[in-house]
Amino acid sequence: MRRPSPLTLISLGTLVLMALAAPILVLGADQALRTMFNAPIRWIPEKFDSLQTFHEFTSQFDVHEMILLSWPDATVDDPRLDLVAEEIMRRQQQRTEDGLPKLFVGVPNGYRLLQQLTSEPQSLSRTEAIERLKSVLVGPDGKTSTLAIELTPEGALDRRIAHEIALASAEKIVGLPRDQYLLAGPATDGLSIDQMSIESVQTLAIPSSVLAFLLCCICLRSIWFTIPIVIVAAVGQGLVLAFVYWLGLQMNAILIVLPPLVFVLAISAGIHLVNYYYSELSDGNFVTPAVDAIRKGWFPTVLAAVTTAIGLASLMVSEVAPVRHFGIVGAIGLLVTCALLLLVLPGAMEHWPGRKQAANKAGLPWWSPLAGSEDNWLWNQSAQFIRRFHHWIVVTAFVLLAFTSIGLTRVNSTLNVFSMISESTKAVQDQRWFENNVAPSVPVEVIVRFPDLAGDPRMLDKVRVIEKLQNEVLAVDHVQGVISPYTFLPPIPDGGDVRSVLRRTVYRRQVEKQLPMLVEAGYVRKVEGAQLWRISGRVEQDPDIDYGTFLVDLEEQIAPAVAAESDESFPISATYTGVTSVVYDVQRALLKDLFYSFVTAIALVGIVMVVVLRSVVAGTLAMVPNIFPTVLVFGTMGWLNWAVDIGSMMTASVALGIAVDGTFHFLGSFQHALRKGADRFEAIRITYGHCGRALAQTTFVCAAGLLVYNASDFIPARSFSWMLLVLLVIAAVGDLIVLPGLLAGPPGRWFRSERRSKIATDTRDVTAE
Numbered sequence: 001m002r003r004p005s006p007l008t009l010i011s012l013g014t015l016v017l018m019a020l021a022a023p024i025l026v027l028g029a030d031q032a033l034r035t036m037f038n039a040p041i042r043w044i045p046e047k048f049d050s051l052q053t054f055h056e057f058t059s060q061f062d063v064h065e066m067i068l069l070s071w072p073d074a075t076v077d078d079p080r081l082d083l084v085a086e087e088i089m090r091r092q093q094q095r096t097e098d099g100l101p102k103l104f105v106g107v108p109n110g111y112r113l114l115q116q117l118t119s120e121p122q123s124l125s126r127t128e129a130i131e132r133l134k135s136v137l138v139g140p141d142g143k144t145s146t147l148a149i150e151l152t153p154e155g156a157l158d159r160r161i162a163h164e165i166a167l168a169s170a171e172k173i174v175g176l177p178r179d180q181y182l183l184a185g186p187a188t189d190g191l192s193i194d195q196m197s198i199e200s201v202q203t204l205a206i207p208s209s210v211l212a213f214l215l216c217c218i219c220l221r222s223i224w225f226t227i228p229i230v231i232v233a234a235v236g237q238g239l240v241l242a243f244v245y246w247l248g249l250q251m252n253a254i255l256i257v258l259p260p261l262v263f264v265l266a267i268s269a270g271i272h273l274v275n276y277y278y279s280e281l282s283d284g285n286f287v288t289p290a291v292d293a294i295r296k297g298w299f300p301t302v303l304a305a306v307t308t309a310i311g312l313a314s315l316m317v318s319e320v321a322p323v324r325h326f327g328i329v330g331a332i333g334l335l336v337t338c339a340l341l342l343l344v345l346p347g348a349m350e351h352w353p354g355r356k357q358a359a360n361k362a363g364l365p366w367w368s369p370l371a372g373s374e375d376n377w378l379w380n381q382s383a384q385f386i387r388r389f390h391h392w393i394v395v396t397a398f399v400l401l402a403f404t405s406i407g408l409t410r411v412n413s414t415l416n417v418f419s420m421i422s423e424s425t426k427a428v429q430d431q432r433w434f435e436n437n438v439a440p441s442v443p444v445e446v447i448v449r450f451p452d453l454a455g456d457p458r459m460l461d462k463v464r465v466i467e468k469l470q471n472e473v474l475a476v477d478h479v480q481g482v483i484s485p486y487t488f489l490p491p492i493p494d495g496g497d498v499r500s501v502l503r504r505t506v507y508r509r510q511v512e513k514q515l516p517m518l519v520e521a522g523y524v525r526k527v528e529g530a531q532l533w534r535i536s537g538r539v540e541q542d543p544d545i546d547y548g549t550f551l552v553d554l555e556e557q558i559a560p561a562v563a564a565e566s567d568e569s570f571p572i573s574a575t576y577t578g579v580t581s582v583v584y585d586v587q588r589a590l591l592k593d594l595f596y597s598f599v600t601a602i603a604l605v606g607i608v609m610v611v612v613l614r615s616v617v618a619g620t621l622a623m624v625p626n627i628f629p630t631v632l633v634f635g636t637m638g639w640l641n642w643a644v645d646i647g648s649m650m651t652a653s654v655a656l657g658i659a660v661d662g663t664f665h666f667l668g669s670f671q672h673a674l675r676k677g678a679d680r681f682e683a684i685r686i687t688y689g690h691c692g693r694a695l696a697q698t699t700f701v702c703a704a705g706l707l708v709y710n711a712s713d714f715i716p717a718r719s720f721s722w723m724l725l726v727l728l729v730i731a732a733v734g735d736l737i738v739l740p741g742l743l744a745g746p747p748g749r750w751f752r753s754e755r756r757s758k759i760a761t762d763t764r765d766v767t768a769e
Contacts, residue, residue: 007290011347014340015228018235025235028242033201035244036251038193039156041582043252043320044589050581057445057577060525060532063105064156065187065579068434068441069166070146071176076130076138078145080173081111085147087169103155103162105522110137110145113487121510122490135481136538139438146438150522151187159187160194179426184434184441186579192427193420196714197256204708204717208260209234212267212705219697220274224352228344229270236262236337243329253420254322254646257720258330261650264706264724265308265658266337268698270345272665273297275694277349290349296672298342300664303612305338307605307664308657314601315650318593320586326650327597379692383685386740393741397628404635411594411634413587414643422713431541439481439538444578446473446535446558451571452526458570459508463492465565465572466533472561473537476554478545484535485523489514539580547584551576590649594634598652602627605660613667618750621742622667625734626659629727647716648723655727662695662735670743671751680748684740692736699732 004012044051058064074081085107092104110133116122117129124132130142138145147166155162163183170181209230216226237259244251276297280289312334315327386393421428434441448469450462467486474482489511493503518524525532539550558574566572602623610619630652637644669690673683706728709721743751 005350007294007346007350009347011228011344014343015231018231018340018344022235022238025238025242028245029238032241032245032251033198034251035249036194036198036256037157038190038197038253040586041579043322044582044586045319045321048582048585048589050577050585053575053577054579054582057447057575058153060447060527061105061522061534062152063150063522064153065151065159065190066185066441066443067149067151067159067163067166067187068146068182068184068438069149069170070144070182070434070438071170071174071180072182074145075143076110076114076133076145077143079111081109081145081147083173084170085109085112087173088149088166091165091169101154101158102152103158103165105150105152105155106520107147107149108137108521109147113137117488121514122488124490132487133483135439136483136487137439141437144437146182146434149185156187159191162187163191182430182433183427184431186442188427188441189421189431192425193253193714196421196425196427196712197253197717200709200712200714200717201256201259204712205237205259208705208708209263211708212263212701215701215704216267216271219701220271222274222352222354224354225270225274225345225348228348229267229274229341232270232337232341232344233263233266235340236266236333239336240329240333243333244325247325247329249325249329252322253714253716254326254650255329256714257647257650257717258326258333260706260709260717260721261330261724262333262337264702264728265305265334265661266341267705268658268661268702269301269305269338269341271698271701272661272694273301273341273345274349275691275697277352279690290346293349294342294346296668300668301342302338303608303664304657304661305334307608307660309334310604310608311601311655311657311660314597314604315593317596317600319589320593323590323593323597323650376689376692379688380685382688382692382736383681383740386684386737386744387681390741390744393737394745394747397624397738397741401624401628401631404632404639407635407638408595408631410638410641411591412638412641412643413591413594413649414645420645420715422715422718425713435540440540442539442541442578442580444473444479444537444539444554444580445576446537446554447575447577448533448535448562449573449575450531450533452529452531456512459511460492460504461565461570462531462533463489463511466535467492468565469558469561469574470535472557473535473554476537476550476557478540478542478550479537479554480540481538482535483523485518485533488518488521488523547580548588551581551584590646591644594644594649594652598630598656601656605656609660612664613751615750621747621750622663622739624742625731625739626656626663628734628738629659629730630655632730633723633726645716645719647718647720651720651723651727655724655731658724658728659731659734662691662698662731663739665694666691666735666739667751674751680743684743688736688740695732695735699728703728 041051041054046052046055069084088104088107092102096102113133114126114129117124117132118126122129130138134140134142137148149162149166151159151162167178167181170176171178212233213226213230216229217223220226240258240262241251244255249255273293277289277293280293285292309331312327312330315330316324318324318327423429431441446469448466450458450465463486466484470482470484470486473479490507493507515524519526523534523536525534555576558576562572562574605626606619606623609622610616613619613622633655634644634652666687669687670683673686674680678686703725706721706725709717712718742748
């Protein structure tokens, strides 16, 4: 009985270890998905001014986010609105008695506020009261209303429980089925994104794997090789999810696209390695084909994995925490998966059932993996095309790079619910309903600081300033509603006669009496030496709105009014905050990270290229087809003014590593042919025969496997799949057309093997050209 070879023992041992580790990986992956939490305001460091201001606001007013809750026939005259609010607060009281944290600040609603404003001491008319509440708690029709459930910072963290309490309370009072309640607001958006991102992995990972398995079988013509490749790729997916849990990180919408990425890269590496094996058999090596295939294929495979890991690791320069985590987890996961592939595949190669058929290649069709590649019509024609048009190919490539690189300066990003969840989902439909029938759900806060004077002789002036600033906020584009302390107060008496002066004196006393109510409502706070009065606006949530411009417009609108009312005896200042301002800073940080990580990746991968090719010029030229996909795609998006979301953003540095994979395999085969005495054109033809099939197969299989994610309602997963698909195709164009074009022209001289004689090389090149 033949003793198993070392390669077989290593492969079997690795498979056994993978099988033993499988339950641990599944458990780790499941625990990672359970930590899913998306909150962009928690993604950037405290040094950001907008985040510091927002945290200062939440600590002062104890308000973080809100949930809008309504149902189809809820109106300002529906007492159930107030009953639901009371039930929510009753359940919170029970939680407090049980020692659990406070989740809700308050639950203002259209019914309660209408009753309050039309009663003493405000005594507003119904029409005036409804007008004050429009686009905040009452719709444009003056009837449709809602609850605004204000969450504490703890409530924002436990938003799943907060939603459960809100819905359970509504079910008890209103009695409708859960799916008939309408929900919106930042907390609801975040919870919906959490659910959709998890579903994208749970529902689409298996179909994607099955499709990749079938296509891999078709391309490799062997289920024997497909099984270990797909097993390792699946383990890689579980591995990166488990790493998230083991490293104590929190799952989010950015990290959720890592599993399909690692799966694709593992499939790509596996196909390349198997094609090295087929190449050995096609060349007549029937003695040690597995050993020689691994000997030739391990270096470019490892180099490709290392350079892709460098591309991922370059994301660690990011100031956005999930992007950093994406880089480190992705790099580790990819390298471990590559190692597993190199340990498992050699044993499968040694025992491939079709090995005996390789001895008789006669009569095999051109698409057979055992057929010779030297006389393949497709690759021969490709080589002839490169020979005839290589100058035009290089010129076209550089013109495209120059043009699209300018477009990179025009790239912008987006980060809102409409850029992350499909329009067909209930979350987005509810959001649209609220914006059309009640009010926008995105808050923007203006905090006005007044001096806290003894006896407060300027109380009337404070109310006047708040009324004026409230109107200024309403005048800003995209602000549809405003609520402030003035909303809860009667109109300021006008006139200059004695009676009016007396009325204003009485009014000031009324305001002073109502100050505790304004504090309880969360619109006035006393801090050391000052009073803070809060103006809360409601802003449209629209992917076409430039929130950076909006924030500038808001400050430019408010600042002159504040300056006009402020003097030495009555200093006034205003700060601007809210989720919108923080999310805008996250968007800017993501764009900056996109640029710096890509530049870092280019520099690091370029150094690797220079070291491997032993030439600064050759290494620099070899980077052209590698940067080609990213610059072309993102530059085009910049010119077309297409916003980059968090899914597509993660592909920039990753695409560099994917392109490098094909480049290393192509250059390795090209230089091997040169060392055997071929001229550059013949070397290109031979390289097409050895690498063309594998490059085309990896592009086809990986692109099709990713395309499954286009069915996801989670838009970042969908855009990630489309972007990576396009980048894979363009990377194949770069490796199969642009790179051969460079090698065929004058730049190709820098890639010649050092083992060849300089005189013989120059003579052959002159003859060829």
